[in-house]
Amino acid sequence: MWLRTIVVDTRHTRPLLTHHKTTQTRDIPITTVPTNNSSNQASHILSLLGRIKTQTNGGYQTTNYNNQSAGGYPSTNYSNQTNTPNQGNYTSTPYQNYTHDAANTHSSTVATTTTPVHYQQSYQQWPAYYGQTEVPCAPGTEKLPATSAVSQSFPVPGVTNETPASNGQPAPSYAQPWRQETDLSQPPSQQPAAAVSASNDAYWKHQTQNQQAHYPVPPQNHYQSPLETKPLYETPFQGHQRATYPQGMNSQSSVHQAPLGYRQPTQATPSVDTQRVSKIQIPTNPRIASNLPSGYTKMDKGSSAAGATQTPAYVSVSMPKPKVHATPVPEPGTLPKSLCGFVERAFARCKGDKEKASCQAALKKVITEASDDGTLHTRDWDTEPLSTVLNTDVTNTESSSTLISSLQNKSPTKRPKSRWEPLVEKPFVKSASTFSSGVKFGGWNQQNQNNKKSFESFQKADAVTDSKPTYSWQNSKPAYSWQNSAKKSFQRPVKRQRFSGGAATAIDDEASSDSDKDSTPSAMSFATSAEQTKRRDSRSKRFEKVQGHSRRNDIPRPNIANVGILHSRRGTALRLGEDFDESGCRSVEDIDWNALTVKGTCQEIEKRYFRLTSAPDPSAVRPEDVLEKALLMVQDSQKNYLYKCDQLKSIRQDLTVQRIHNHLTVKVYETHARLALEAGDLPEYNQCLSQLKILYADGIEGCSLEFAAYSLLYITLHSNNNRELLSSMSRLSKEAKKDEAVRHALSVRAAVTSGNYVMFFRLYKTAPNMNSFLMDLYVEKMRYKAVTVMSRSCRPTIPVSYLAQVLGFTNTSSEGSGEKETDSMEACSEWLKAHGASLIADSNGDMLLDTKVSTTNLFMPEPEDAVAHGDKNLDVNDFFTRTS
């Protein structure tokens, strides 16, 4: 398919190339691999093809590429360019380009091909043109930097709010703008200059405009002076060197469309065969402009091979048109147009991707052979039987596909991908890359299908309109046909967008139905609703397959799902898109939260906790009623905390996986939090508390006040963060402040901030709920502070009995039985000694704290249970009990 177009283009363009009057600049993404012999031509083409294919899948408009092959390059480039400068823009702009391309394509393939070339000319005129011509194309699209790529990138008329008016308007008169352009068309000298000055934003803006502009322009050119139009994109074919748009190309420009993508550009350009390419300008990305020497100045002078030495990721080649209509003498390095026709014909016969691939391989072989034995230009390609290339086995496919797939594998990690960007080729992905990778790019697969479909439908369209395409310029299409096709193509993007939009909100039925609704009949003349449904079916089928098939593939999903639960579920497609932009590693757009929710079937009450490393297996997940029993079991269990913690964690996991948010969830977390407090397991307690806060905030009943008190205590005693304390205090409602536990917590806070140890230990003894457990963790510090203060302030001695009472060593504040008192006395003096206090006995034998001596000697001893790794829960013995 793609080849067909290419060929067509080549035929016409090549001769023209040589004779371009006006300098035409065009961005050709050339990651040039210098290839100077004819055998490489074949590979050029093929790589081109591959590349085109890639773009096709890229999710823009498959069709364009197919028809336009050469056109495809520039557009990709453009999208790259745009990306960098205004990070937002890229989506929209390229998109528009595509639209135009499409338009061109329909009317006359030839025209299309040339189109990309001219953008510089149009540069100045474009606004005017644009204003008039492009209206139907969702005005405002171009200007939308897609912060949230999803919503805005595709402001297709009628779809989003952003596309303001004039959606319905048919393309206004084309003729006029074109003419203007023609008159004006001169290579704007500014541009190169701008390009040089690095990071010149203005430049970028121009670029953007250019992109948009140049598409429109070419048709006009052709229209008026058909002879002049030499599609420059052909250049690659002529100069073999340039032609190779190898994998590198693909990987860089198409795969990561990130700004980085085209930094790489400076790859040595092969020496160009200069005469022909007399003026090759390679305006590069401004950022890399420094690498680029002169180049630009030479542009108009016709000095040969000016910029040729460097190959930026995209190269705009400006070609002078020396003469009008040179005879198409096949030169080495160019492809005979008949060959192109041959290739095109071959591809036209192909039906499926497979066939195409095999055909491609066969073609490559044939061309290579021909060029090897020198018959490339002599052979009569027009009569060459197609059977040689058709029906061959799909053997060589892999070689080309592997490149792409390998590239593709890189891409996801490089940067967040949105489905909106041109993607790496799909068909190949399917065959060559493992499914798991496919899953990773969840969206892409869907895209895949979309693309394929649209692609096919477009082919059909092609067949309808251009069943016998007139390729010659002389036959320049009457304006109306162009318009027609333009209309179609304009709609086209809409359609695509919708579909991808539907996919993005995979769950969101509303959205997809919307998309159906919106699709205009004319747009869908080729893609029938039946096709749509089929498409959707296949999409959902694929999804099932993913789920049922190999669980491994799902790995990323459960995680995402968990995250989703933590966050709120209200995510709209837009929000998802934004999230995705930020976090950016997966295409979140495609996650179907509901579908990912597991419904457990496990009936075992006891289950060990194991952190999920794969998608949850429903057979290992307990449903709610079993979980309830499990909770009771844990509560009644006599085993130690570690066991309970383990069990509770597994319960929590099952709850999370099934997205159960109800009283049971609250109960589980509350139970766990209490147990964790009891055991002094603060990390676990914190986890539970943060979950509880969310659950309470969702309005689920629970002991919220009790836990409010805990959290207050926790902040007071352990986090030592005034701001947090203040905010949580100010958040307490009046009712909350009446609660006993909360009041207690507030008093504890007051005692702690003022250092009132007497108050603290009184509160310690009267703590409600489990407040005392939290205070436990602070007792040591408080005692130490108290003794420090007292030994500093009191003279000469303090009886230990008093300290024992004040510092909470006694069980009750009232004097208990003598035995108890001595116990607590002993504990207290032990503690004091352990902290370096000096004790003396008075004449009665009562122990006294010698304050003066103690003042200087007090110290905080290392906690006895301290372990080297800092977490006593990791104690070896505990470890064994856990694992046994």
Place this chain on the structure above:
Amino acid sequence: MAYVSMGEAHRRITEYLNRFCDAVSYQDSSMLCRLLSFSSNSPSLLSLADALNVFQDASSLIRQSDKFSEYGEILAHLFRSLQSYRVGNLVEAYLAFEKFANAFVQEFRNWESAWALEALYVVCYEIRILAEKADKELTSNGKSPEKLKAAGSLLMKVFGVLAGKGPKRVGALYVTCQLFKTYFKLGTVNLCRSVIRSIETARIFDFEEFPRRDKVTYMYYTGRLEVFNENFPAADTKLSYALQHCNPKRERNIRMILKYLIPVKLSLGIIPKDELLQKYNLHEYMNVVQALRKGDLRLLRHALQEHEDRYCIVAVFLRSGVYLVLEKLELQVYQRLMKKIYIIQKLSDPARAHQLKLEVIAKALRWLEIDMDLDEVECIMTILIYKNLVKGYLAHKSKVVVLSKQDPFPKLNGKPVGS
């Protein structure tokens, strides 16, 4: 909305576009400011917004002329934002404005001189205000407000643009202040730290070089941060700087500064005059100051404790973050109380005046309707002695505080308690 004819709309839009381009090409910053400041609700902007809503396809107008299309991206987003703003769709308005701001900052980066600094200020201000409004709208719709956060990161980006050598760096402090406002509102105060660090350590910045307005704001916010950290001397310096340099006619600003400066000063033992409190309408501090003067613990506790009628004041203290500071004044009140007892004892029995019985103190507290047993009183006395608010020692056995004969109640004199 008044009816605007198509032609009129067209005229207004074109006029705006012309003005915008003129402002840029003549580097007329004040004009640019006027053209960008949404929140001023200036009639010209409002009428433009109406025009935009009538004349839906403004972007084609922009595209029609080279002059406009050069700023096409900026203008298109601006228009869209204005449109949404006018119809009350603040979230949309914010989103478009954010894009506008991005485009504008890109453009600004290219302008060699700092002529558009004022306009950039306006953009920074507007985006924050719009974000706040958008968040309000989001909250009322039951969605999570996140726009202010987004505005924060955008402002951070702007800061990055300004923080460099060259004339634009004087604008960095304004953006910093907007960031402070954002972060304080968001409650993510810790994010301020990185900005502060670069302002205070980067060599490109000379603090005195910044505009006074920004310096005052900066000092105010960093002073507040120090209050949070209970670093009172530093808070005192910063807030005092703000007070000294702020515009004396702006009473509201002075009041804002004093709201933090007074507690800070109080905790350093410096008590403001009543006139000051009255002049700036700081009645919430009246009782606190009185309590400190009189040693009236009850009054202080009342001032801080929630009663139905004073609930709002407590909430204010809590929200503004001075609650904990004021609470710590309790120790000074105790000190004052002891001093009073000491003076009274001195009158009756000068020889034994330096011995304060805990009983007596507890009695005095009871008169203030504060019930404390001796243990607690003893605890507080030890703390007072430990914190150096009282000189002397506590004889535990005899339950007596023995005061030093020299300066038993040392004044703080601007030093924080416990130093």
